[in-house]
Amino acid sequence: xxxxxxxxxxxxxxxxxxxxxxxxxxxxxxxxxxxxxxxxxxxxxxxxxxxxxxxxxxxxxxxxxxxxxxxxxxxxxxxxxxxxxxxxxxxxxxxxxxxxxxxxxxxxxxxxxxxxxxxxxxxxxxxxxxxxxxxxxxxxxxxxxxxxxxxxxxxxxxxxxxxxxxxxxxxxxxxxxxxxxxxxxxxxxxxxxxxxxxxxxxxxxxxxxxxxxxxxxxxxxxxxxxxxxxxxxxxxxxxxxxxxxxxxxxxxxxxxxxxxxxxxxxxxxxxxxxxxxxxxxxxxxxxxxxxxxxxxxxxxxxxxxxxxxxxxxxxxxxxxxxxxxxxxxxxxxxx
Amino acid sequence: xxxxxxxxxxxxxxxxxxxxxxxxxxxxxxxxxxxxxxxxxxxxxxxxxxxxxxxxxxxxxxxxxxxxxxxxxxxxxxxxxxxxxxxxxxxxxxxxxxxxxxxxxxxxxxxxxxxxxxxxxxxxxxxxxxxxxxxxxxxxxxxxxxxxxxxxxxxxxxxxxxxxxxxxxxxxxxxxxxxxxxxxxxxxxxxxxxxxxxxxxxxxxxxxxxxxxxxxxxxxxxxxxxxxxxxxxxxxxxxxxxxxxxxxxxxxxxxxxxxxxxxxxxxxxxxxxxxxxxxxxxxxxxxxxxxxxxxxxxxxxxxxxxxxxxxxxxxxxxxxxxx
Ligand SMILES: Cc1ncc(C[n+]2csc(CCOP(=O)(O)OP(=O)(O)O)c2C)c(N)n1
Numbered sequence: 001x002x003x004x005x006x007x008x009x010x011x012x013x014x015x016x017x018x019x020x021x022x023x024x025x026x027x028x029x030x031x032x033x034x035x036x037x038x039x040x041x042x043x044x045x046x047x048x049x050x051x052x053x054x055x056x057x058x059x060x061x062x063x064x065x066x067x068x069x070x071x072x073x074x075x076x077x078x079x080x081x082x083x084x085x086x087x088x089x090x091x092x093x094x095x096x097x098x099x100x101x102x103x104x105x106x107x108x109x110x111x112x113x114x115x116x117x118x119x120x121x122x123x124x125x126x127x128x129x130x131x132x133x134x135x136x137x138x139x140x141x142x143x144x145x146x147x148x149x150x151x152x153x154x155x156x157x158x159x160x161x162x163x164x165x166x167x168x169x170x171x172x173x174x175x176x177x178x179x180x181x182x183x184x185x186x187x188x189x190x191x192x193x194x195x196x197x198x199x200x201x202x203x204x205x206x207x208x209x210x211x212x213x214x215x216x217x218x219x220x221x222x223x224x225x226x227x228x229x230x231x232x233x234x235x236x237x238x239x240x241x242x243x244x245x246x247x248x249x250x251x252x253x254x255x256x257x258x259x260x261x262x263x264x265x266x267x268x269x270x271x272x273x274x275x276x277x278x279x280x281x282x283x284x285x286x287x288x289x290x291x292x293x294x295x296x297x298x299x300x301x302x303x304x305x306x307x308x309x310x311x312x313x314x315x316x317x318x319x320x321x322x323x324x325x326x327x328x329x330x331x332x333x334x335x
Numbered sequence: 336x337x338x339x340x341x342x343x344x345x346x347x348x349x350x351x352x353x354x355x356x357x358x359x360x361x362x363x364x365x366x367x368x369x370x371x372x373x374x375x376x377x378x379x380x381x382x383x384x385x386x387x388x389x390x391x392x393x394x395x396x397x398x399x400x401x402x403x404x405x406x407x408x409x410x411x412x413x414x415x416x417x418x419x420x421x422x423x424x425x426x427x428x429x430x431x432x433x434x435x436x437x438x439x440x441x442x443x444x445x446x447x448x449x450x451x452x453x454x455x456x457x458x459x460x461x462x463x464x465x466x467x468x469x470x471x472x473x474x475x476x477x478x479x480x481x482x483x484x485x486x487x488x489x490x491x492x493x494x495x496x497x498x499x500x501x502x503x504x505x506x507x508x509x510x511x512x513x514x515x516x517x518x519x520x521x522x523x524x525x526x527x528x529x530x531x532x533x534x535x536x537x538x539x540x541x542x543x544x545x546x547x548x549x550x551x552x553x554x555x556x557x558x559x560x561x562x563x564x565x566x567x568x569x570x571x572x573x574x575x576x577x578x579x580x581x582x583x584x585x586x587x588x589x590x591x592x593x594x595x596x597x598x599x600x601x602x603x604x605x606x607x608x609x610x611x612x613x614x615x616x617x618x619x620x621x622x623x624x625x626x627x628x629x630x631x632x633x634x635x636x637x638x639x640x641x642x643x644x645x646x647x648x649x650x651x652x653x654x655x656x657x658x
Binding site: 029033034035037044064066094095132308311316 | 434588654
C-alpha cells in the first residue's frame, strides 16, 4: 500500500478508471488548466490538483469547460444517457445553485421517470465545507440539501483509501452520484490500496468503538469527533464513532446496532441544522430504536446561519470538538 | 472630452487608491493576518474609475469576486473595506462577508459576488427599480470574460432588452478566467460585446487601459441609456497584474508577460503620461496625490490590524430581521 494525500488518491483513481474504461470522460472548469493561455494545457491540473496529468494521457476524454455549471451537469447527464461515464467537477459545492435543475430534475429523475428503462451513470464531484475563511458563498456543506433529493447518491470520503474505494464504485456504478470532497481533507495522508479497490455505498466505517455513547457523523466532522472521543477517553468515556461515508444511501443498520448497544446518540453534522442530516438520523433512531435510548439524542450542528468569513466567527460557526464532547457528557448526565 | 483640473486630480486619486490598496494587500497577505481568498483588481483601475466617475449614489453597480476596485471607485469607505478584508467587527460587512462580499447599499454598491455570473440578473432588477423610480438612475453589471459564458448573463441581457431596463453590461476582458483563456473558453472570444447585439442590445468596445478611452466611451453609453433607449453593453480590453487569487503561481502566463503588461499596459502610467504630456497637470501634482494616498493606505492597514475582531456570539446576528 502506498501513502498519499486524499487529492492524490482522487487523481490516481481517475487515471485508473479512465485507463480501464474508455467510456469514462472527465469534464469541468479548469480541469485541464491553462487551455487558451500562453502557459498552455496542464499549466495547472485543476484548481484542487485533482485532475493532474489526465489531459496529457487521455486527450479528448478530458474536457475543459467554460464557466457554465448548467452546461457541465447537463452535458454530464447527456453523456450518461448516451452510454458514457462522465465525471464532472463543480469546483465548489456552493455553485450547485447555478445548476440545480440539471441535478434535481434531470440527473436524479431520469431512471425513475423513464420507467427504469435507462441508467444515468454520472458522477458530479465538488468541494464543500467551512474552515478556510472562504466566506458565505464558498464554504457551505450542501450535503443535507442534496441528500434530500431522491435518485442521487451522496458520497463523502474522509480518508484517502475511502476516496479511492468510493470514487471507483461511483464511476463503475450506474446511478448518478454526488461526490463531495471537504476542502480541508484534500491534504490528509493515508495508506491507499493498490489496484482495484471498491467500497460499497451504504456501509459506514466504525472509526473507533466504545460502549458509552454513539457519535454518528460524516465528512470533515469525523476528525472533530475523533478529537472529542480522545478528550472523553481521558475521563473514561468510550464512544462509538461512526463515519457514514455515504448519506444516501445511509447505513441504518450500523447506526441502530450501535445505539442499541450504547443507548445514547450524538449526531454531528456540518450542514445547517434545519431539515438536516442530523435531524434525519435522530428521527430515524427515535422511530426505530426508541426503547434503547437512555437519553434524548443530541444534535450538534452549526447555528442556523450562513457561514461567516472572519476567523473568530467561522470558529464559532463550526461545531468544535469541545462542543461535541459536551454533547456526549450531556447524554450521559441525563436522568 | 474636456476635463477640469479637479476632475483629473480626482480620477488619478481614485485609480491610485485602488492600485495602492491592492499592492498593499498583495504584500500584507504574506503576513498571514488576512484569511480566505483575495482576488486583486490592480491593472484594471481605469475601467472602474472611468465608469464610476460618471455615476452618483443613485446609480447602482454590482460587482464580481474581484470587487475591491469597483467598491473603491463607487465611493465605499477605504478603511471600512480594509477592516472587512481583515475580518474585523467594524468592517463594511462586520466581518461576515470578507473580500468577496463587500457591499454598501447607500453608495449604490450592491455587492461584490462570489458566484460568477450572479451579478447580471441582479443588475437588471436594480435597473428596473431605477426605471420605476424615474430619477434617471442606471444600473451596471460588471462581469469578466469568463462570466459572459454563464446562462445567467444571457438571461439577464434578454430580460433587460425585453423590459428596456437602463442596465449596462460591462465586460472586463483581462484575457483570463482563472487559468483558462477566452480564446479557448469563449466561442466569440474576440468579440464578447457582440453577444449582446444578438439580443438587440447596442454594444461598444474600447481600450480599458486608457482612462480617457473608458471615460469617453462611457459618456456615450450613459447618454444612450439615460435617454431611455434600454440596455447597453460594453467590453473593455484590460489586464490583471496579479494572479487569479493571491497565492496563484500563474504558470499559465507567458514568459515575461507580467513585466510586459506592467511596462506597456499600465493605466496609472498611461494616465500620468497623457496629462503631463498635454501639460494638463504637473508631475508634482500627481506626486502629491501619491504621497497622500500612501498615507491613507498605511493608516487603513494600521487601523485594520488594531481593530477589534467580531464577537463570536454575533455569528447568528442578522440572519433574519425581527419586527
Ligand atoms: C458559479 C461559479 N463558478 C465558478 C466559480 C469559480 N471562479 C471564480 S472566479 C472564476 C473566473 C472568473 O473569470 P472572469 O469572469 O473572466 O473574471 P476575472 O477573474 O478575470 O476577473 C471562476 C471560474 C465561481 N466563483 N462561481
